[in-house]
Amino acid sequence: MSENGASGEAEKAPVTENGGPIGVGIRLFGLGGAGMNAAARLSLQGLAGIELHAVNTDSQALSRCSLEHKHLAGEGVTRGLGAGGDPELGQRAAEAERGEMERWMAGADVVFLVTGLGGGTGGPLARVAAEAAEKAGALTLGFAVMPFSFEGTRRRRQAEDALAALRQVCSAVVPLPNDMLLQQLGEDAPVLDVLRKSDEWIVRAVGSIRDVLCRPGQINLDLGDLKRVFPKPGGKTLCGFGSGEGERPADNAFSDLLMCPLLHTPEFASRADHLLVNVSAGPDLAINELHKLADRIGEHFGRDGRFALGAAIEDGWRGRVEICVLGASDIGGGSTASDRRNSAAASSQVPASRRSTPERAKKRSSSGKQTTGPTKSSQEEFGFEETTDKRGLFDRSESNTFEGEDLDVPTYFRRGIRISL
Amino acid sequence: MIGKSKIIAGVEIGTAKVAVLVGEVRNASSLNIIGFGESSSRGVMKGAIFDFKQAGEATHAAIHAAEKQAGAHIEGVYLAQAGAHIEGFYNEASVSVSAATNLVGADDIRRVCENAKAKSLPEDRTVIHHIRRPFRLDGRTVPDPEYLEGGKLEVGYWIVHGSVREVGNSIRVINGFSLHVDDLILSSLASGVMVAGRGEMRNGVLVIDIGCGSTDFAFYRDGYVVRTGTLPVGGDHFTNDLSLGLRVTRSQAESLKVNAGKAILDPEDKGKKVWLSGDLSIGDRQIPRESMNKIAHARARELFELVKKKLGENFTPEKAAAGVILTGGGARLSGMASVAEDVLGIAARVGENPSWVTDELRGIEYSTVLGLLNYGLKTENDRGSSGEKEKTGGLLRRMTRIFDRTS
Numbered sequence: 094m095s096e097n098g099a100s101g102e103a104e105k106a107p108v109t110e111n112g113g114p115i116g117v118g119i120r121l122f123g124l125g126g127a128g129m130n131a132a133a134r135l136s137l138q139g140l141a142g143i144e145l146h147a148v149n150t151d152s153q154a155l156s157r158c159s160l161e162h163k164h165l166a167g168e169g170v171t172r173g174l175g176a177g178g179d180p181e182l183g184q185r186a187a188e189a190e191r192g193e194m195e196r197w198m199a200g201a202d203v204v205f206l207v208t209g210l211g212g213g214t215g216g217p218l219a220r221v222a223a224e225a226a227e228k229a230g231a232l233t234l235g236f237a238v239m240p241f242s243f244e245g246t247r248r249r250r251q252a253e254d255a256l257a258a259l260r261q262v263c264s265a266v267v268p269l270p271n272d273m274l275l276q277q278l279g280e281d282a283p284v285l286d287v288l289r290k291s292d293e294w295i296v297r298a299v300g301s302i303r304d305v306l307c308r309p310g311q312i313n314l315d316l317g318d319l320k321r322v323f324p325k326p327g328g329k330t331l332c333g334f335g336s337g338e339g340e341r342p343a344d345n346a347f348s349d350l351l352m353c354p355l356l357h358t359p360e361f362a363s364r365a366d367h368l369l370v371n372v373s374a375g376p377d378l379a380i381n382e383l384h385k386l387a388d389r390i391g392e393h394f395g396r397d398g399r400f401a402l403g404a405a406i407e408d409g410w411r412g413r414v415e416i417c418v419l420g421a422s423d424i425g426g427g428s429t430a431s432d433r434r435n436s437a438a439a440s441s442q443v444p445a446s447r448r449s450t451p452e453r454a455k456k457r458s459s460s461g462k463q464t465t466g467p468t469k470s471s472q473e474e475f476g477f478e479e480t481t482d483k484r485g486l487f488d489r490s491e492s493n494t495f496e497g498e499d500l501d502v503p504t505y506f507r508r509g510i511r512i513s514l
Numbered sequence: 515m516i517g518k519s520k521i522i523a524g525v526e527i528g529t530a531k532v533a534v535l536v537g538e539v540r541n542a543s544s545l546n547i548i549g550f551g552e553s554s555s556r557g558v559m560k561g562a563i564f565d566f567k568q569a570g571e572a573t574h575a576a577i578h579a580a581e582k583q584a585g586a587h588i589e590g591v592y593l594a595q596a597g598a599h600i601e602g603f604y605n606e607a608s609v610s611v612s613a614a615t616n617l618v619g620a621d622d623i624r625r626v627c628e629n630a631k632a633k634s635l636p637e638d639r640t641v642i643h644h645i646r647r648p649f650r651l652d653g654r655t656v657p658d659p660e661y662l663e664g665g666k667l668e669v670g671y672w673i674v675h676g677s678v679r680e681v682g683n684s685i686r687v688i689n690g691f692s693l694h695v696d697d698l699i700l701s702s703l704a705s706g707v708m709v710a711g712r713g714e715m716r717n718g719v720l721v722i723d724i725g726c727g728s729t730d731f732a733f734y735r736d737g738y739v740v741r742t743g744t745l746p747v748g749g750d751h752f753t754n755d756l757s758l759g760l761r762v763t764r765s766q767a768e769s770l771k772v773n774a775g776k777a778i779l780d781p782e783d784k785g786k787k788v789w790l791s792g793d794l795s796i797g798d799r800q801i802p803r804e805s806m807n808k809i810a811h812a813r814a815r816e817l818f819e820l821v822k823k824k825l826g827e828n829f830t831p832e833k834a835a836a837g838v839i840l841t842g843g844g845a846r847l848s849g850m851a852s853v854a855e856d857v858l859g860i861a862a863r864v865g866e867n868p869s870w871v872t873d874e875l876r877g878i879e880y881s882t883v884l885g886l887l888n889y890g891l892k893t894e895n896d897r898g899s900s901g902e903k904e905k906t907g908g909l910l911r912r913m914t915r916i917f918d919r920t921s
Contacts, residue, residue: 352761493560493598493746495820500747503755504812512759512805 117306117316118201118231120144121299124218125183126154126175127209127238133158134292135207140299142307143205146197148222150186150214151175164197166190166218179213180251187217194225201231202316203306205299206263211240211248216255223262232320234302235259235266236295242272242498242507264323265330265421269294273358275509294355297334301417305371305403314371314403321399322369323421331356331365331394331420338413343378343386346414351393352514358506365420366398375410386416394420518542520894521586524886525577526594526701527569527684529558529727529750530843532576533883534591535875536584537890545891549584550875551576560746561597561728563683570687577691590694592886592893593684595642596701596728598746599677605633606670618651618659622667630671640681642698643674645739655736674700674742697893702730702742704885705841709865709878710734714836720829721865722821722854723882724844726750731821735833743824745817749844752813759809760801766790771847776807777814778849783807814850818857831860838862843879 121143123132129147136145136159146162149155152173155163165173167186198204204226208215219235226233237256240248260266274290275282305314335350337343350356370390372383387402407413493500498507505512520542524535536549553575557568581588607629611618631644648655651664659667685695706721715734722731726749733741752775757767774788780803787800822829837860840850845864854862867876867884875884 354761357758357761495745496823500745500816500820501751501754503751503758503809504816505755505759505809508812510808510812512808513802514760514805 117203118144119203119205119303119306120146120198120201120231121205121207122146122148122197122222123160124148124206124208124222125212125215126151127212128207128215128219129154129158129160131207131209131236131238131288131292131295133160134288135296135299136160138292138296140296140303142303143299148190148194148218149175150183150218162197164190164193166193166214175214180216180255181213183213183215184217186214187221190218191221191225194222195228198222198225198229198231201226201229203302203319204229204231204233205295205302206233206235206259207238207295208235209238209240210252210255210259211238211244213251216251216259220255220258220262223259227262232316232323233263233265234298234323235263236298237266237268238291239268239270239272241275241509243509246496246498260328261326263326264320265326265328265332265419267294267298267330267332267355268358269355270358272506272509273354276506276511277354278511294332294334297417298332298419301334301371302419304373304405305369308405312402312404314369314401318401318403319369322367322401322419324367324399325421328366328422331368331418331422333394333418334416336413336415340412342374342412342414343382346416347386347389350390350416350418364395365422366395367422368394368396368399368418368420369401369403371403371405371417371419372414373405373407373410374414375412376406376408377411378404378406378414386414390416390418394418521584521588522696522887522890522894523577523580523588523591524594524704524883524890525573525591525688526704526883526886527558527563527573527687528555528594528596528725528882529561529748530725531555531879532569532572533880534573534576534580535883535887536580536586536588537887538584538586539891539894542894542897545887547872547875547887548586549580549582551578551580551583553579559727560748560750561725561744562599562680563687566683566687569683570690573687574691577693588693590696591688592697592699592890593688593695594701594704594882594886595676595681595684595698596725596730596744597676597680598728598744599680600642600674600700600730600744601676602672602674602742603633604670604672604741606630606668607632608666608668611665611667616663616665618662618664618667620660623649623660626667626669627671630669631673633673635675638678639675640678641673641675642681643672643700643703643742645672645674645703645742646670647672647738647740648736672739672741696890699886699889700730700732700742701725701882702732702744703739704883704889705730705865705881706732706734706739706885707888708867708881708885709839709841710836712737714839717836718834719836720821720825720834720838720858720860722818722838722840722845723842724748724817724840724850725842725882726844729817729821729842729844731825733825733829733834741825741828743821745820745824747813747817747820748842749847752810752844752847755809755813756806760805762790762801770801770806771810774803774806775810776803776848777810777853779804779807779811780849810847811849811853814847814853815857818854822858831858834860839865841865841878841881843877845878 123129129149132145132147145160147158147160148164148166150167150171152165167189170186170189206219206222208219210216223233239252269291274287278286333350333353333356335346337345337349339345391400520539522537526533532553532555534551538546538548553572556572557565563569607626609626611622613619647670649659650668651659652666688695702723705723710719710721716737718735720733728748729745731743753767753771757764783803786803791798838854851862851864867881
């Protein structure tokens with residue numbers, strides 16, 4: 094996996110006093126019980142160069158957490174006893190911490206939020222944290238672990254509401270349905286394995302973005318490129334990984350990417366407007382192979398909008414290719430198409446005055462390379478409308494719920510039946 | 515009436531296909547199918563029209579083809595109704611027999627029927643069928659109470675209603691071709707008539723019509739429809755599940771389902787694989803049959819469990835002595851009957867259209883449109899014999915007229 098190879102090198106890289114690499118401040122926050130535990134497990138996996146924080150309303154759980162940066166949230170609201178699955182209480186606790194959160198976010202360029210959405214704390218904390226991060230001008234990427242179907246309708250609905258709310262304030266949200274994770278492992282897998290599986294996806298995504306930003310690649314990507322891929326919150330996120338070895342590693346990696354379970358769950362977009370592709374490969378990857386690979390990825394996942402390609406060469410990786418695809422679509426948020434068009438036009442025409450968050454606007458315009466004019470961005474929007482019907486058969490139809498279960502979602506998926514391929 | 519012939523037509527705007535049949539009714543008693551048209555449906559999902567223009571074009575193509583083959587012009591059609599918007603409820607009423615002699619008169623029958631049907635619906639709902647159950651006179655079930663002696667006459671109706679908007683959409687598609695709708699018929703009732711015999715309906719039979727976008731069922735007992743229902747789950751869901759689970763495109767999933775799909779966990783398939791496209795092209799790979807079976811089995815099981823849930827306590831294996839009959843394109847999936855048997859606890863089989871149907875239309879996916887013509891024949895029959903006891907769908911006629919006017 095790329096992050097393992099990456100960590101050794103990154104550790105040697107110069108770091109600032111808070112542990113992050115010079116130039117880009119990356120922070121990861123584990124929010125709520127599940128998020129905190131995930132962050133703690135991630136700390137063991139060599140995510141060097143990333144400052145890890147834990148935020149929880151439960152002081153007892155927090156005291157057992159091994160992370161360096163720990164924050165007790167909403168002490169005045171829950172008296173450090175947790176929110177007990179009550180989202181209202183969680184909401185109040187999170188609001189009470191808004192000022193503090195803004196302080197923790199100050200100076201961050203990229204913020205990862207990791208949380209579980211079935212309970213009462215994770216959702217509200219993540220939302221407030223995302224808002225604080227946005228205020229600090231950081232790019233915010235959320236990882237939301239969704240509860241199992243068998244955990245009941247109430248928790249699922251709570252999680253879906255929280256996910257929708259989180260999408261509104263994060264640059265991108267990657268939902269990790271526990272159903273899917275279980276899917277991958279089989280019905281008799283121990284709980285810890287399921288959790289590890291979700292960690293694995295988070296590590297791969299976080300590691301890949303860290304690599305994009307911190308490691309010199311053949312084709313370099315910087316924070317500005319990353320931000321342009323996620324121009325506006327609210328849409329569905331596309332996230333997929335593939336790795337290939339053997340005689341034709343690029344082809345194999347692409348096939349593996351197409352099989353990535355993250356790309357085949359109902360919560361995910363299958364095509365995106367804006368795409369970030371990061372390829373890590375051994376020195377034997379020819380440039381035209383890379384080109385071909387990027388072409389195929391663009392064709393498959395959409396390149397109507399912005400398309401950013403990064404490539405890093407790993408010396409020890411002869412005959413091996415890894416791909417990470419991250420994408421964002423403009424659909425799905427509360428905003429209408431014309432709304433988005435206006436804001437897209439505004440963001441490229443009027444620098445700071447019409448933006449909701451001046452700091453962020455300043456950062457963005459200072460990164461310079463705004464290549465898209467207003468005409469082009471409206472074309473992108475148009476191009477997107479045409480592709481919506483390719484997104485899964487039932488994506489556009491009304492929801493189909495019977496006794497709390499969405500019947501359009503595959504049955505095997507809801508029942509956690511393992512499908513081996 | 516003698517020697518007179520009339521052209522009738524049945525139209526089913528389904529999720530997978532639009533099917534049109536043209537029939538000639540002779541002497542109001544015999545039916546001859548003279549035209550058949552079919553087109554792949556577009557703009558329909560889960561049994562409901564979402565793209566009016568596309569659905570209209572597909573329907574018109576099918577109607578045109580059927581007219582051409584029949585060499586006749588269609589004026590009115592019997593239109594199938596399916597989809598999640600359709601619901602049903604039971605309502606009954608009772609009256610005291612008015613005559614001093616205690617003999618039930620035509621007026622008593624009219625009164626009790628009207629009372630039982632007079633249940634007001636919300637504004638956005640419209641009645642599709644009033645299905646009468648047998649009369650009861652002082653608690654005794656009687657097929658025809660007129661001139662019988664008794665005090666209290668009771669009757670109940672299973673009332674099927676749908677969304678005005680959805681029903682209106684399908685009527686408008688027909689009206690758009692300058693045709694009028696003779697009547698609306700619930701898909702499951704149309705197909706039920708084709709695959710279940712009178713004897714089976716008397717003994718109790720459950721007909722499940724698994725379409726592409728929705729599943730409709732009708733439960734018959736003592737020769738009457740006791741309950742109908744619809745689920746927005748059909749063959750498309752099997753395909754979508756396979757596509758997501760096996761990570762293949764939808765068309766690949768469809769072809770896997772049709773060619774190698776099974777709804778049962780067949781132990782013989784353990785370790786066996788099937789080629790995705792089988793043409794040795796790049797990207798072709800082997801799919802484990804076991805995984806395909808698991809995906810389809812989970813969906814099939816759930817489908818029948820939902821049917822069972824929707825039927826509620828009204829349905830017990832003892833009440834359906836003639837078992838379960840599956841019909842519709844979705845019933846073609848191998849092993850469906852065995853899953854139905856397993857879940858519902860009674861014998862199940864895949865239905866067949868009657869032997870008089872030509873080979874072209876023998877497939878069970880045509881039982882609905884055949885049933886529409888059969889229904890049309892029956893209506894002509896009723897018109898032919900003046901003793902029309904019950905006007906089919908009084909309210910409904912009003913609805914079809916409303917749409918005639920507005921379109």
